[in-house]
Amino acid sequence: MADGSMPLREVRRLAWRAITAHRLRSVLTVLGVVVGIGSVIAFATFGASVQAEVVSQFQGTGASEIYVTPGGEDGGPPGEDFTRPAFTTHDVGELRDIEGVQAVVPRGIVPTSSVAFGGQTLARSRMTATTEAAFSETVLVSGRAFRAGADEIVVNEAAATLFERNLTVGSTVTVAFGDRTQNVTVVGIVSGTRGSVTPTFAGGTPRFYLPADPFYRTVVESPTLGVDQRAYPQVTVVATAGETESVKRAVEASLQADSDAAQLLPPDTEIGVRSRSDIVEGVQSVIDRITRFVTGVAVLSLIVGAFGIANIMLVSVTQRTREIGVMKAVGATNREVMALFLAESVTLSGAGALAGIPVGLGVGYAATRYAEVGFTIAVGWIGIAVGIGLVIGVVAGLYPAWRAARVDPIDALRYE
Known part of the structure; x- marks a missing residue:
C-alpha cells in the first residue's frame, strides 16, 4: 500500500476476513436483509400470480361478451343501482x-x-x-x-x-x-x-x-x-x-x-356498457395497486435491515480503530479505508439479497399453492428488491466508512 493504491482483490479479501471473523454477528445482520428481500419478493410474486390467474380466467371465456348494467362509467364498477x-x-x-x-x-x-x-x-x-x-x-x-x-x-x-x-x-x-x-x-x-x-x-x-x-x-x-x-x-x-x-x-x-x-333509471344514473377487456383492465389495475402497496410495506423491513447493517458497521469501526491506525500508518489512504468498509457493507447486503431470492420465491410459491392459483414469478420485482438491497448496503455503510476514514492514525495507534 506504500504506493497509495490497494488492489480491489485485496479490498475484497480484507472485507471477507473481517466478516468471517464475526460469523454469528454477520449471519444475524444478513438475516435482516433476507427477511426484507424475501418479503418483497413473496408479496410481489403472490400478487403477480393472482393477477395472472384472474386475467387468464377472464380472458379464457367470454372474450366477445359485453356487460350492460345500471350505474358505472368508463368501464368502472357498477354503482348502487346495479340491482335495479x-x-x-x-x-x-x-x-x-x-x-x-x-x-x-x-x-x-x-x-x-x-x-x-x-x-x-x-x-x-x-x-x-x-x-x-x-x-x-x-x-x-x-x-x-x-x-x-x-x-x-x-x-x-x-x-x-x-x-x-x-x-x-x-x-x-x-x-x-x-x-x-x-x-x-x-x-x-x-x-x-x-x-x-x-x-x-x-x-x-x-x-x-x-x-x-x-x-x-x-x-x-x-x-x-x-x-x-x-x-x-x-x-x-x-x-x-x-x-x-x-x-x-x-x-x-x-x-x-x-x-x-x-x-x-334516475336522470343522473349512467348505463355501464363494458366489454370483457374493460373488466380485465380494471381488475389488473386494482390488483396492481394492491400489490404495489403491500410490497411497499414490505420494503420497510428492508429499511430495518439497513439500520442493522449501519449499526454493525459502526460497532466494527469502533472495534477496529487500532487496525485502521495501522493501515493508515503503512500508507492506506482515506479512500481505501472507506472502500474497505463499504465493501463489507455491500457484501453483507448482497449476501442477504441473494439468499432472500429463493426464500421469497419459496414463500410466494407456498402462498399460491394455498390460494390454489398458478405460480408466476415477478421478475421485475426481484430485480427491484435486489437493487434496493444493494443500494441499502451502500447507504448503510457510507457513514461508518466515512467515520473510519476520518480516524487519526496517531490516536488510533494509542487506542486500547
Missing part, C-alpha cells in the same frame, strides 16, 4: 336486432327460501333467472339447457354436490318460493354460463338457474310500449368474434334516451 331492474323485454329485443350480435342474455334474481332433494333441505335465498341462450355447448357438462315455460332447472357442478346424494340430470328438486313450493327437474349441469361477470375460478360457488319464463316475475311498465314487461338488472350481449368493439358502440347508442332503461 331497468332493462325490459323491449330493450332486450332491440339489442338482439343489432348487427353482429349473436345472443342477448338477460339475468335477474328469483327470491327463494330453500331447496330440497333426497329428504335434505338447504336454505337458499335466491336463484338466477336467465334464458336458454346463457348455456352454450362448451359449458354443458351433462344434459341440456332448460326450455322456456318449463318447470326445469340447470345447476353448476358445485350445486350438484351440495346434497348428500349428488344431483344428476333427471333429479327432481323442490324449490320454496316464500309460501309456495314447486318441483322442478334438473335438465343440465354446467361449468359456467354466458353472461356471468364472475370468472370460472369462482365455480366453487353453488349456482341454480331457472328459466325467466315462468319463474322471473319482476315487471315494470315499458315507457315505450305502455305495457307491463319483465325487467332485468343485467343484460349480456354476445358479439360475433372480431366485432366486439363495434357492437359495444352500437349497444351504447341503442341504450340512449329512447330505450326503456334510459327512461326508467
